[in-house]
Amino acid sequence: MADTQSTPVVVADGLIKQFGRFAALRGVNAHFLAGRLYVILGDNGAGKTTLLRTIAGLAQPSGGKITVLGCEDRKASRAQIGYMAHPSLLYDEMTGMENLRYFAELYGVRSGEMDRRCREAIASVNLDPDLERPVGQYSQGMRQRMSLARALLNDPKLVLLDEPFSNVDTRSAAEMAALLAEIRDRGKTVVIVTHQPAQLTGHADEFLWMERGRIVNRTTSLSGAGQ
C-alpha cells in the first residue's frame, strides 16, 4: 500500500448544494486520503454526481466547506485534478492525439514535452497514439479510455471518475478497473461514482453509500451493504 500522507487530499465538511428547491447535498462529511481508491454508490438522485462535481470545482457548494489538496481556493488545486465523466469530454471530429494536444495546452505543458506527454498518456490506457481515426468513430470502450487519458494528462494527484463503466463492454471495464488500481498504487487518490461496483471489488479500498444527499455508510467491502 502506498504510504498515506497525514493530510487528506480532499476534506468535505457539511457540504450543502441547493438547486432551487431541491437539495442535492444535505450536509456531506468525507475525507479522502492519498493512494486510496474510493467508490461512491447510491441510487439516482442520491447526490453522487453533484458531490463529485463539487469536489472537481465544477459546482459551487451552497453551504459547508470543501478543501482540495490543502487549499480552499479552487483555482490553486485545478492543475492537480483529473476529471472524467460519462460524456467523453472530447471533440468528436478530432483524433485522440489532437484532443490531448489541445488539453495539454490548457494545462500549460511546454511544446517540447507535449508530444511525449500525450503519447505516454494514450499508451498508459493501452490505446495506439497514432490512430488517425477521429474520436467520434471510436467504440464506447475506447472513447472512455481516451477520456481517462485526458484526465491523467497532467499526472494529477486526484482523479475523479463519474460513471466510467457505463455501457462499456466487460473486458474494457475490467481493464480500466485494473488501470485505476494501478494508478492508485502510484499514490494517487481515485474517486469513482458508479452503478457497476462489481468491477472494482478486488481493487477498491472503501465503498461509500449515499442516500438523499448524505453519506449514510462506509464499508471496506461491497458485501457490507448500506442500511
Add this chain to the structure above:
Amino acid sequence: MNATHYLYAAYAMTWAIHGTYLYILARKAKRLRREIEKLK
C-alpha cells in the same frame, strides 16, 4: 376627440397600468397565502 380627452386618457392609462400591476401582485399574494395554508 378634442385635446382634453387625450389628457384624461393619459391620466386614466397611468392609473390603469399601475392598477393592473397591483392586481397582479394581489393575485400573487393570494396564491402565496393559499400555499402557506397548505403548508400548515
Add this chain to the structure above:
Amino acid sequence: MNFLAITRATLAKDMRLEWRSKDAINAMLFFSLLVVVIFSFAFDPTAEESRRIAGGLIWVAFLFAAIVALNQTWAREMKNQVLDAYRVSPAPATPLFLAKAIGNLIFVAALEAVMTPLFIAFYRLRPLGAGWQLIPLAILGTWALVVNGTFFAAVSLRTRAREIMLPLLLFPLSIPALVGMVNATTAILTGETSPALWIALLVAYDVVFTTACLLLFETVLEAE
C-alpha cells in the same frame, strides 16, 4: 499558462473543427444568401433611394446571419460536455472567451463577405462618400455584435429556450451599435454627412463592452 498561447490554441482548434466539418459554414452561407435575396425582393428601390436605405438593410441582414452563427458558438462545447473539461483545467476563462469571439468574428465576416457583393449587385450600389471606410466600419460593427453575442450565448446556455434567449438578451443592448452602424454606412453611401461621429460611437461601444465581457465572463462560466 500564458494567456495568448491558450487563446491561439483554442482559436486554432475551432478553426480546424470548422474546416473539417464544413456543413455549419455552408448552411449559414446559404442562409445569408437567402436573406439577401429576400430583402432584394422585398425592397426594389431606384439607385438614389437604395443609397439611403441600403445601410439599414445590409446591417439587418448581417444581424440575422450573425445571430444564426452566434447561436452555434457553444454547440461543440455542449456536445460532449467538453466545456467541463475546460473548466476543470487550470486555464483561465478569458482566453476561451476571446478565442470564441475572434472565431465568431471570422465566421460572421465570411458570411458578410458573401453577402456584400450580392447587395452591391442587387441594389446597384456605388458609394459617393469614401468607400474604403466601409471595411473598418464593418469590422467595428461586426465586433460590437459578436463580442456581446458570444458572451450572451454563454449566458443563454443556462436558460430554457436557448435559441430565442440570445436575441432577446442581445438586441436591446445592441441598439446603439446598430444605430451607429446603419447611420455610418448611410453617411458613407450618400456622401452627404461625415460618418466620423458614428465611428467614434462604435469605437467607444466596442471598448466598453469588450472590457465588460472580459471581466465578467468567468462569473458567467462558473454559474452552473
Add this chain to the structure above:
Amino acid sequence: MKRGFTILAVLTAILLSFAFYAALLIAPTEQTMGNVQRIFYYHVPSAWVAFELFLINFVASVIYLIRRSAKADMIALVCAEVGVVFCTVVLITGPIWARPVWGIWWTWDLRLTLTLVLWLIYVSYLVLRRFSMSSQTPLLAAVLAVFGALDVPMVYFSIWFFRTQHPSPVIGGGGSLDPRMGRVLLYNWIAFMALAWLICWTRYRLEVAERAVHEAEAMQSLKEEEAR
C-alpha cells in the same frame, strides 16, 4: 412594521391627490398646446422615477456581484419590475400626448426613445430571470443589469446624434419653464416617488414571503422523504 406601511400608504394617497389637483387646476394652461400639455405632469415624473429605479437596480446588482447578498438581489429584482411598470406609463402617455399636438403617435424624442430602449433592456432582464434554469440566476441577472447600465450612455449619445440629423418634435422640457409649472412638476415627482416607494415595499415583502414559502416547501418535502 405594519404601522409604518399604512402611514406611507396614507401619505402617498394625500400626495397623489394633491399632485393630481395641482396638475389639473393650479398649473397655468400652456398657450400653444392648451390643456393637453398637462400630460407633462404625469409623463415626465414617471420617466424620472423609472430612471431612478433602474439606477437602484444597477447599484444593487453591483453590490450583489461583490457580496452575493440575497437582500441586494431582491432589491434589484423589485426595482427592475416596478421600473418597467413606470416605463410603460411613460411609453403610453408619450404617444397620447404627441398625437393631438403633432398628429403623430411616435417621435424619436430623446427621453421617449431612451425610455423605450431601457424598457426593452429591463424586460429582457425579467425574461432572463424567468427562463433561467441555473442555480445562480441572480448572478446572471446582475451581470445583465451591469451591461444594461453600461448601455445607457451609449443609447443617449446615439439618439442625440440621431436627432441632430433627424430633428423631431420635443415632448415637454423644451425651452424655459414657467416657475409655477416647475413647482407642480415637483409635486408630481415627489408624489410618484412616494407611490414607487410604496409599490416597491409591497413587492419586496411579497418576494421575501415567496422565498420563505419555497424554503418551507423544500423542508416539507425533505421531511416527507425522511419519514418514508
